[in-house]
Amino acid sequence: MGQSAIGVAMTPMVDTHFEDLLTEIAASFVHVDPDALDAQIIEALRRIVLFLGIDRSTIGRFDDAQGQLMATHSWAIPGVEPLPSPLRIADFPNLTKRLHVGEQIVLERIDALPADHAADLASLRVAGLKSMAAFPLTAKGQTLGWVSFGNVRAERDWPEGLIRRLRLVAGVFANALARRQQDDDLRQALVENERLRHRLESENAVWREEVLHAHEHEAVVGESSALRQVAQQIDQVARTDSTVLLLGETGTGKDLIATTLHSRSLRAQRPLVRVNCAALPAALMESELFGHERGAFTGAVARRPGRFELADGGTIVLDEIGELPLELQAKLLRVLQSGEFERLGSSETRRIDTRVIAATNRDLGAMIEQGRFRADLYYRIGVFPIRVPALRERREDIPLLAAFFIDKLRPKLGRKSLRLTDRAVAQLVEYDWPGNVRELENIIERSMIVSAGPELIIEGLRPGTAAARREPRSQSTQGTVVSKTSTLTLAQVEREHIRAVCAQCGWRINGKGNAAERLGLNPNTLRSKMKKLGIERHRRAGDRVAL
Structure with missing residues (x-):
């Protein structure tokens, strides 16, 4: 066909006018605002369709993941429907493949398609x-997509000069869409950077809390059989991702055991986040655990x-998990x-990928019977329970702990030296410690404050405990005060005190x-006593002791 069946013949004058039109269209996309790009593209399509x-x-664009051709911009003359969208790539397999690899497709009549394009031909006929x-x-x-120019009313020719100029139009559209994609990517990157900045600030706050928390608990002190059993359990589970349930009375050191589990795990380089379920108001607990959107x-x-x-990627410690409301238990x-x-x-x-360590001083079994704790949640968190012993169950650790706290608190209280006497050790060992290690540290600090001389005077033991109910004490020949009903012998108390x-x-x-x-004592006398009592040198009480 030398002349289009319907349309404008590309005479030299028309050719010049079309070039002027293309120059205007190209110029209109140079500084177009990304938000106005869609309207600018449709206006350009309208002018080209009317001119030709x-x-x-x-x-x-090609949506290969969904197997679809998605029309993003279209303009048609009155009485002609826009191209349906989406279309299936499977209906235009060869045409799609050719466009994908950068090949142009020009058909003066669709019946000119090769024989192996039968599926494409059928689909084009359906499209009219x-x-x-x-x-x-x-x-x-x-390849970002495609641009097509078509006739549904009649066939037409596509002269080489026109094809060459339409390729330039396609380049203008492609560059404009590429710039918009870059702008979108930049905006998305800025949003992501802002999100990461907020997350980093939150994680930094968590890390600061953890650093302060770590300095509050510089060591785990003790060599009792009860603590060695806990150490064995930690060795078994620390490097797994299994959920751990820490059970024990308040003040026994469950928090420190959780820190040890995280530091020995494969997640040690990721955050350790703590949540005290008892300290959160019920109305804010869900937001604290799972976050919220603006305006929630x-x-x-x-x-x-x-x-x-x-x-995420680290460990979360849910302390006092027994305080979690039932509705949040289901979410957890x-x-x-x-x-x-x-x-x-x-x-x-x-x-998220988070390891959970739960801790409680409650009897969760009784709470389940009372309907206050979900049995299915208990089985989930109780995969590996660790019972942290009360201080009265490991009295042999008390002298070591007392010596450690004296050494730790001395700079804080401005005391250069303070002697832990046999009498003080006996008082501490006899006491039942309802507040456990936390109470022991508080008693040591209070006693250091009130002790004016070089010896520690124990102050603050609560009446009504086992120590207050014991029979009258007797003074031994060595000067050690021991209860007649004490669970430790004089030699044991003397050994632990000398060791401390x-x-x-x-x-x-x-x-x-x-x-x-x-x-x-004379140094030689001390050496003799140590040999008699079987005391051997071990690590300093202030050092980290393997649980």
Whole structure:
């Protein structure tokens, strides 16, 4: 066909006018605002369609993941329907493949398609096309989509000069879409950077809490059989991702055991996040654990990630888990089962990979019977229970702990030296410690404050405990005060006291600040006693002791 059946013949004058039109269109995209780009593209399609006297022009993209051709921009003359969207790639297999690899398609009549394009031909007939020209939208070596110009009313020719200019139009569209994609990527990157900045700030706050927390508990002190059993359990489970349930009275050191589990795990380089379920108001507990979106409730002025998100890849410690409301227990169960949850005020499901360590001083079995704790949640968190012994169950550790706290608190209280006497050790060993290690540290600090001399005077033991109910004490020949009903023999108390004093002195028997001087003994006498009592040098009480 030398002349188009319907449309404008490309005479030299028309050719010049079309070039002027293309120059205007190209100039209009130079500084177009990304938000105005869609309207600018449709306006350009409209001008081209009207100038060439064709029926329709469409820009689309390939959605290979869904197997679809998606029309993004289209303009058609009155009475002609826009190209349907989406179309199936499977209906245009060969045409799609050719455009994908950067090949243009020009058909003066669709029946000119090769025989192996039967599926494409059938689909074009269903779409009502009689003639078409399609060009890939390629920018920076990437095919972004295609632009097509077509007729549904009649066939037409596509002169080489016109094809050459339409390829230029395709280039203009491709560059404009590529710039918009870059802008979108930049905006998304800025949003992601902001999200990461907020998360980093939150994680930094968590890390600061953890650093302060770590300095509060510099060591685990003790060599009792009860503590050695806990150490064995920690060795078994620390490097797994299994959920651990820490059981024990308040003040026994469950928090420190949780820290040890995390530090020995494969997640040690990721955050350790703590949540005290007893300290959170019920109304804010869900937001604290799972986060919230802006406007989720009164006062939610910004999006905020929850503690589970901050612990992603690391460990979360749920202290006092028995205080968790029943409705949140169901949400926690879902997180343990599938790692999925939704922020408060959002329907978007989020996934996290977090190890859970739960702790409680409650009898969860009794709470289950009372309907206050879910049995299925108990079985989930109780995969590996560890019972942390009460201090009265490991009395042989008390002298070591007392010496450690004296050494730890001395700089804080401005005391250069303070001797732990046999009498003080006996008082501490006899006491039943309802507040456990936490109470022991408080008693030592109070006693150091009120002790004016070089010896520690024990103050603050609560009446009504086992120590107060014991029979009258008798003074031994060595000066050690021991209850007649004490569970430790005099030799045991003497051994632990000598060991504690030696630890305070760095196991120095001679020299300035030595153990013999503190105990009021000759160094040779002290060595003899140590040999008789089977006391051997071990690590300093202030050092980290393997649980």
